[in-house]
Amino acid sequence: MHPHPPETSSPEPETTQPGPSRFQLRPRCQRPRTQPPALSLAFSSSSSPSPPPSPSSSAPSSPSTMASSSSSSSPPSDEDVYFSTNPPPRSLEEHTRLAASFINTHALASRRVVLITSGGTTVPLEKQTVRFIDNFSAGTRGATSAEYFLEAGYAVVFLHRQFSLLPYSRHFSHSKDCFLDFLSPGPTGQVEWRAGHDAAKVRDVLAKYRRARDANMLLMIPFVTIGDYLHELRALSRLMRPLGPRGLLYLAAAVSDFFVPPERMAEHKIQSTDAVVAAVKSEDTDEEFDNFDASPRVPRSKRLVIDLDPVPKFLKNLVDGWAPQGMIVSYKLETDPALLVRKARYSLDRYQHHLVIGNLLSTRKWEVVFVSPGRADAWLRVPPPPSSMPAGWGDAEGRPLRADELPREDPDTEIEKLIIPAVAELHDAHIGR
Numbered sequence: 001m002h003p004h005p006p007e008t009s010s011p012e013p014e015t016t017q018p019g020p021s022r023f024q025l026r027p028r029c030q031r032p033r034t035q036p037p038a039l040s041l042a043f044s045s046s047s048s049p050s051p052p053p054s055p056s057s058s059a060p061s062s063p064s065t066m067a068s069s070s071s072s073s074s075p076p077s078d079e080d081v082y083f084s085t086n087p088p089p090r091s092l093e094e095h096t097r098l099a100a101s102f103i104n105t106h107a108l109a110s111r112r113v114v115l116i117t118s119g120g121t122t123v124p125l126e127k128q129t130v131r132f133i134d135n136f137s138a139g140t141r142g143a144t145s146a147e148y149f150l151e152a153g154y155a156v157v158f159l160h161r162q163f164s165l166l167p168y169s170r171h172f173s174h175s176k177d178c179f180l181d182f183l184s185p186g187p188t189g190q191v192e193w194r195a196g197h198d199a200a201k202v203r204d205v206l207a208k209y210r211r212a213r214d215a216n217m218l219l220m221i222p223f224v225t226i227g228d229y230l231h232e233l234r235a236l237s238r239l240m241r242p243l244g245p246r247g248l249l250y251l252a253a254a255v256s257d258f259f260v261p262p263e264r265m266a267e268h269k270i271q272s273t274d275a276v277v278a279a280v281k282s283e284d285t286d287e288e289f290d291n292f293d294a295s296p297r298v299p300r301s302k303r304l305v306i307d308l309d310p311v312p313k314f315l316k317n318l319v320d321g322w323a324p325q326g327m328i329v330s331y332k333l334e335t336d337p338a339l340l341v342r343k344a345r346y347s348l349d350r351y352q353h354h355l356v357i358g359n360l361l362s363t364r365k366w367e368v369v370f371v372s373p374g375r376a377d378a379w380l381r382v383p384p385p386p387s388s389m390p391a392g393w394g395d396a397e398g399r400p401l402r403a404d405e406l407p408r409e410d411p412d413t414e415i416e417k418l419i420i421p422a423v424a425e426l427h428d429a430h431i432g433r
Contacts (some may be wrong), residue, residue: 078312080197088231095221096235099157102219106155112427114154115236117253118142119161119224125260125306130269132225138174139164139363141331141416145252146218147208148420154248155217159232161253162222168209174360196332226256226311234314237322241308245431247326249318250423254333258308260387270304315351327430328353331421335361337400344371355426357419362403365411368419369400372426380418382411 066399120135143165186192212218223229240247344358358369370378
């Protein structure tokens with residue numbers, strides 16, 4: 001687990017005049033930035049040393065990929081170090097060009113724009129990547145939220161994990177039925193919808209998608225790795241500045257907490273045995289090892305050891321520098337109900353942004369909690385079907401639901417249908433200040 005610095009007491013919240021909004025935001029309090037302790041995480045110990053740094057991988061990238069430099073007398077910031085030692089994705093320049101045009105168009109129209117991040121980030125273990133560590137996320141929350149933001153009149157920049165769920169196509173892409181089973185070739189070569197399938201649903205989803213794309217209200221930008229994500233997020237957040245408070249950053253991606261620095265990353269595929277490699281140099285070897293041998297008696301030298309560093313926390317940079325006037329919403333996913341609200345409140349106090357939406361892995365489709373400055377925690381819940389009202393549902397005010405209190409089937413209503421109007425209401429208050 002990524003350790004956190006000790007909590008410090010929060011300042012007294014500033015008072016604001018009550019308004020018609022059900023949710024109100026309070027001004028951010030400026031707090032001194034605390035540096036997280038350094039951490040290296042190893043899954044196992046090994047007697048084999050780490051590979052030596054590669055001179056080419058540790059060389060700084062071009063100045064265009066770096067944040068503004070600190071003075072020569074000051075040590076480089078976490079932002080400077082990370083972005084100068086982790087190369088940007090090749091597509092960053094093209095993505096920046098597309099996003100700048102999209103955002104400026106809507107800024108001139110005084111339209112609200114939301115930058116949604118969605119899906120998991122990979123942590124490559126090799127430079128020519130075969131193996132990687134991934135985060136749990138199909139991108140459901142982000143893709144679903146994008147559709148409801150579009151319905152609310154927002155233009156959407158959708159920064160998503162490549163091949164994760166996308167707005168509108170999500171209704172079919174992860175279906176248990178193959179989409180091609182819905183179609184059949186007609187007698188004159190046209191494509192026909194097969195009887196027995198829900199043509200009305202497809203027609204409705206297709207119409208919404210075409211409206212969004214034809215009106216230039218949806219821009220989709222992919223990423224894969226944690227490095228790709230952070231470079232893209234920084235570039236796109238800075239492009240949101242002309243929007244002022246009309247910009248909204250909705251951070252729903254599952255971001256890796258740890259990564260392998262480039263100077264410690266293997267160039268080629270990590271081998272499960274060095275027998276073949278050794279045989280190239282010497283035809284005489286009797287070592288045999290494969291991935292099926294999971295015995296505790298496997299020699300320590302044959303175990304794969306992954307030494308990870310913590311990813312610097314850039315949310316404070318986003319709040320204070322990348323998009324200082326925009327409203328910033330982050331998500332906090334936990335598995336322990338006892339930690340959920342506490343961790344969400346800690347994140348809010350530490351980064352001084354506007355809203356943390358907390359959710360539990362086991363109940364994320366049924367409920368979330370809004371944690372915002374100076375307000376009591378607000379739970380949003382999808383109502384269960386009356387026929388399957390679980391015991392304990394009515395007395396769950398102010399606490400998370402237990403998994404055994406939920407109906408077995410998924411809810412009939414998507415909880416994003418409740419989340420997005422509530423976020424938009426908070427955004428109204430943010431713009432009106």
